[in-house]
Each structure stands twice: as C-alpha cells, then as structure tokens.
Amino acid sequence: xxxxxxxxxxxxxxxxxxxxxxxxxxxxxxxxxxxxxxxxxxxxxxxxxxxxxxxxxxxxxxxxxxxxxxxxxxxxxxxxxxxxxxxxxxxxxxxxxxxxxxxxxxxxxxxxxxxxxxxxxxxxxxxxxxxxxxxxxxxxxxxxxxxxxxxxxxxxxxxxxxxxxxxxxxxxxxxxxxxxxxxxxxxxxxxxxxxxxxxxxxxxxxxxxxxxxxxxxxxxxxxxxxxxxxxxxxxxxxxxxxxxxxxxxxxxxxxxxxxxxxxxxxxxxxxxxxxxxxxxxxxxxxxxxxxxxxxxxxxxxxxxxxxxxxxxxxxxxxxxxxxxxxxxxxxxxxxxxxxxxxxxxxxxxxxxxxxxxxxxxxxxxxxxxxxxxxxxxxx
Numbered sequence: 001x002x003x004x005x006x007x008x009x010x011x012x013x014x015x016x017x018x019x020x021x022x023x024x025x026x027x028x029x030x031x032x033x034x035x036x037x038x039x040x041x042x043x044x045x046x047x048x049x050x051x052x053x054x055x056x057x058x059x060x061x062x063x064x065x066x067x068x069x070x071x072x073x074x075x076x077x078x079x080x081x082x083x084x085x086x087x088x089x090x091x092x093x094x095x096x097x098x099x100x101x102x103x104x105x106x107x108x109x110x111x112x113x114x115x116x117x118x119x120x121x122x123x124x125x126x127x128x129x130x131x132x133x134x135x136x137x138x139x140x141x142x143x144x145x146x147x148x149x150x151x152x153x154x155x156x157x158x159x160x161x162x163x164x165x166x167x168x169x170x171x172x173x174x175x176x177x178x179x180x181x182x183x184x185x186x187x188x189x190x191x192x193x194x195x196x197x198x199x200x201x202x203x204x205x206x207x208x209x210x211x212x213x214x215x216x217x218x219x220x221x222x223x224x225x226x227x228x229x230x231x232x233x234x235x236x237x238x239x240x241x242x243x244x245x246x247x248x249x250x251x252x253x254x255x256x257x258x259x260x261x262x263x264x265x266x267x268x269x270x271x272x273x274x275x276x277x278x279x280x281x282x283x284x285x286x287x288x289x290x291x292x293x294x295x296x297x298x299x300x301x302x303x304x305x306x307x308x309x310x311x312x313x314x315x316x317x318x319x320x321x322x323x324x325x326x327x328x329x330x331x332x333x334x335x336x337x338x339x340x341x342x343x344x345x346x347x348x349x350x351x352x353x354x355x356x357x358x359x360x361x362x363x364x365x366x367x368x369x370x371x372x373x374x375x376x377x378x379x
Contacts (some may be wrong), residue, residue: 004339007311007332010348014085014338017193019186021171022084026334029278030163036278038286039309046288046318047377051364059357061368065326066152066248066269066303071101072353073320073368076345077307077330078128078154078252083111083203085338087196091120093337096345098123105154105328113206114144124151128252130159131237132228137212142245144211153245154272155238158253160231163280196341238266250305255290257297260304270303270326277308277330288319292373295323313355320368321375 004010015023029036061072076097083089090112097104098121105126106117117125127145132138145153167173172180187194197203204218208225215224242249251263252272263271273291275284287308295304306319307328316327332352336344360368363375373379 004344004347005351007335007348007351010332010335010339010344010351013340014335014344017190018085018338019183019190019193021168021173021183021186022081023338024167024171025081025165025173026079026085026331026338028165028167029282030165030280031282033278033282035275035282035284035286039275039278039288040311041309042286042289043309043311043315043318046322048314048318048359048363049375049377050362054364056361056366059361059366061353061357061360063325063368065103065305066250068103068151069101070103070326072316072356073324073326074316074349074352075103075126075305075326075328076105076333077328078105078107078110078126078156079330079334080107080109081111082107082334082337083200083206085334086193086341087200088112088116088120088202089337090117092342093333093345094121094125096333096342096349098125100346100349102349103152106150108141108207109205111202111204111206114141114148114150116202116206118148124149126150126152126154126250128154128156129241130156131230131233131241132212133230134213134228138241139244140211141207142241144207146245146247150247152248152250152269153241154250154252155241155268156252156276157233158255158274158276158280160229160233162229163276163282165279235262235266238263238268242267252307254294255284255287257290257294260294260298260302264298264301268302270305271298272328273304273306273324274308274328288315288322291319291322291324299323313352313357314359316352316356317359317363317371318376320371321373321379323373 063073090110094104094117103126107128108130127150215221248269250270251268254260254271273287303325305326306324319327332348333345336348
C-alpha cells in the first residue's frame with residue numbers, strides 16, 4: 001500500500017492490522033447504524049463556496065477552545081479501549097496531540113490510566129468523566145485528574161445506559177474482553193499487534209482496576225462494571241460535579257436545543273453536540289444537522305463544540321462555518337493509531353490540517369477565526 005493520503009486510507013490499514021473485535025468496537029454504531037452513517041453522510045451534503053482571485057497568503061488555523069490556544073480547532077475525542085487499537089494507545093495519542101498543539105481527551109474507560117498519560121506528556125490534557133453509582137469512585141477520578149493537572153473535565157451525559165452495538169454482541173466483546181477461540185484466531189492473524197501488546201503491561205482498564213472499591217483484577221472488574229453506569233444521572237448532578245472539579249467543564253452528548261439551554265443554566269464552559277458517534281440512540285439526528293439550530297439558540301451564551309462524522313479537514317471547516325468553536329475526532333485518530341501507532345495519529349492530524357488549510361483558502365479565507373456561514377453554498 002502507498003503512503004496513506006486520506007483518513008479512509010488509514011481506516012483500511014487499521015482494519016488489516018487490528019484484531020476484528022477491537023477494530024469493529026471502534027468502527028460500529030448501534031442497531032441499524034443509521035445515525036452512525038448519517039453522521040458522515042450529512043457532512044457530505046454541505047457544499048462550500050469557491051472564491052477566486054483573493055489573497056491566499058499567510059493563512060492560519062490557530063484558534064482557542066475554552067480559552068486554551070490550539071493549533072487548529074480540533075481535539076482528540078475520548079474513546080474507550082483506545083489501548084486495544086495499539087499497545088499504550090492513549091499514551092501515544094496524547095503525545096501526538098501535544099506535539100501537534102491540540103487537546104487530547106482521556107476516557108474514563110481507557111486502557112492506560114490517568115497517571116500513565118500524565119507520565120507520557122508534559123502539558124495538561126483533558127479528562128472525560130463517566131458518572132458511576134459509586135460516587136466515592138467518581139470523586140476519586142476527579143481528584144486524580146486534578147493531581148495530573150488536567151485542564152478541563154468533559155462530562156459525558158448520554159451514557160447512563162448502553163445502546164446495543166450488534167458487532168460487539170456478535171464478536172462477544174465485553175468489558176473486560178473475554179477471549180474465546182475465535183478471538184484467539186483474530187489475534188493470531190495480527191502478529192504485529194500481538195508483538196506490540198507483549199511489550200506492555202497495560203491490557204485492561206487502568207483507571208478502574210486498583211482504584212474502584214473491590215476491583216483488584218480482571219475478574220472483579222467484570223462484576224463491578226455490571227450496572228455501574230448511573231441511570232439516575234440528572235442535571236442536578238452537574239452542579240456538584242462542577243463545584244467539586246473547580247475548573248473548566250464541558251458537557252458532552254447534547255443533541256437538542258432544550259438540553260443545550262439547560263446546559264447553559266449549569267454554568268458549564270462548553271457543550272459538545274454529540275450522538276456518541278451513532279453508538280447510542282439509533283435514529284437520532286446527525287450531529288452536524290442540529291449544529292446550526294443549537295448555535296442560534298445558545299451560541300452567544302456558551303461555547304459550542306461538535307463531534308461525530310468528521311472524516312476530513314473539510315468537515316472541520318464545515319462545522320466551524322456553521323458555528324462550532326471546536327471539533328473532536330475519534331475514529332480518525334483511532335484509525336491512524338491502529339494503522340501506524342503514534343506516527344499514524346500524527347499523520348491523521350496532518351491530513352486533516354492540510355485539507356482544512358487548502359479548503360479554507362479555496363473559500364477565500366486566510367484565518368480560521370473569520371470563517372462563518374458565508375463560505376457555505378446557499379447559506
């Protein structure tokens with residue numbers, strides 16, 4: 001295969017190098033996957049205005065997300081089991097993001113722990129919080145994020161219960177993974193992945209084992225994770241989380257204008273328009289389709305970010321044009337990680353940056369901060 005030129009190229013390479021159950025975990029949606037597919041398809045429907053005979057020199061993609069300087073308005077999204085795409089995956093991705101000058105967001109359900117990622121980086125990263133029924137554990141996670149000098153907390157609001165992802169059921173993928181004969185075959189046919197995994201001690205959920213009460217090994221983890229996500233999570237919980245955290249707070253999982261208004265009332269610093277990558281409510285609208293309405297409703301009161309379906313720099317440009325102050329990529333960086341490790345994450349970011357820079361120029365803009373709906377055809 002020639003050097004990857006697109007995110008789709010990285011996806012194909014990752015599919016060949018990562019065991020099927022882990023690749024499909026990252027690449028699947030819930031039920032019919034209609035929302036997962038719409039996330040990508042609806043971006044492609046948005047056409048850009050080409051402008052000519054304009055000065056294209058001295059272009060810049062530099063911006064800010066919640067007041068933090070970024071080299072482009074892109075962050076690496078929190079993704080569970082990242083360290084199963086490549087050994088020490090979260091640590092590698094965090095280093096790539098730091099070198100690129102963008103935020104990395106560590107998932108609660110990561111393979112590498114908060115402390116692992118802190119040991120691999122020199123600048124603050126962001127931490128994503130799932131709220132469990134064990135409130136002492138939740139507070140300990142926040143304490144650990146503070147100790148690691150994380151500069152923002154991302155509260156996921158749309159995962160009190162899990163949407164059914166048919167590929168995970170068929171693959172027998174559980175938390176933690178339980179290896180059956182078919183899994184052994186999947187792993188055995190990916191020798192480079194196996195070799196990498198043999199070089200690390202990080203094979204399970206590093207933020208939980210040894211930290212949650214009574215969870216000291218993989219067996220006890222399996223019992224603990226059953227029913228731990230708190231189905232009673234409500235807007236009233238945001239207040240104590242915000243107070244206990246004491247720093248910038250981002251609420252992830254907003255798809256509705258009324259929920260966006262409720263998020264404003266919490267005093268959060270930003271919201272992420274997100275349908276969890278099409279992994280929760282199948283049949284929900286795509287993220288990009290609801291972005292303009294939410295921006296119009298609350299964009300002057302809270303910073304609006306978006307994830308879901310971004311597969312190119314043009315997609316980032318479209319989201320910014322429609323009012324997003326920041327975007328998040330999950331699958332694109334996972335494809336890069338699975339394909340080529342840290343270098344693959346860097347390549348994914350380079351692909352997105354180049355596509356965004358050139359497309360911005362073709363639309364007659366030199367500074368990403370001046371991009372608005374004027375670059376959208378028919379807007």
